[in-house]
Amino acid sequence: VEAQPPVTSKADSLQVGWSKVNITPPVGTPLAGYGKRKGLRYSTVHDSVWVRTFAFDNGQTEVIFVVLDMLIAPMTVAAALEKEYAAMGLSPGQVYLSATHTHSSFGGWGRKLVGRLMAGRYSKQLVQQTTAHIVQSIQLARQNKRPSRLGYGIAYAPQLVRNRLTGAVLAVADA
Numbered sequence: 001v002e003a004q005p006p007v008t009s010k011a012d013s014l015q016v017g018w019s020k021v022n023i024t025p026p027v028g029t030p031l032a033g034y035g036k037r038k039g040l041r042y043s044t045v046h047d048s049v050w051v052r053t054f055a056f057d058n059g060q061t062e063v064i065f066v067v068l069d070m071l072i073a074p075m076t077v078a079a080a081l082e083k084e085y086a087a088m089g090l091s092p093g094q095v096y097l098s099a100t101h102t103h104s105s106f107g108g109w110g111r112k113l114v115g116r117l118m119a120g121r122y123s124k125q126l127v128q129q130t131t132a133h134i135v136q137s138i139q140l141a142r143q144n145k146r147p148s149r150l151g152y153g154i155a156y157a158p159q160l161v162r163n164r165l166t167g168a169v170l171a172v173a174d175a
Helices: 074-086 113-119 124-143
Strands: 014-024 050-056 062-068 095-099 146-148
Touching: 014 124, 062 124, 074 095, 074 124, 095 113
Parallel strands: 062 095
Antiparallel strands: 014 050, 014 146, 050 062
């Protein structure tokens, strides 16, 4: 995968749109992850799987951020999406794919041996369905753009940081 340079501009107005589309595949789809999952098929849904998309547009440049509730942003899905960009008036350099890296989401997207080992048997239909949902999410985010401003804040909450192995609260020295 080629590294993308940051998109920059000097325009002074910003439009931002957001969308959330359910991408939960049908029961019986393989799980992705490690350990006991190894592509085993799931039988019930505890939490749905989503794609969340943000569209940023300053009047000169538009950038799309796509976040998948998946182990990774699969190469097969990324390749299928690249074929859709032109029809949406986008180039691959405008779209950033990411994943939450959950080990409790669906697989079925890996064609090669390692992909099949961690994500189960490949399903072209599942890749096409996931791609279609992401395209829908991009379209909705673009349609929902509104005037916006960017800002940031800082929150100090060390009591919320725990060691996942021991459960101990992270000890942070006062600054």
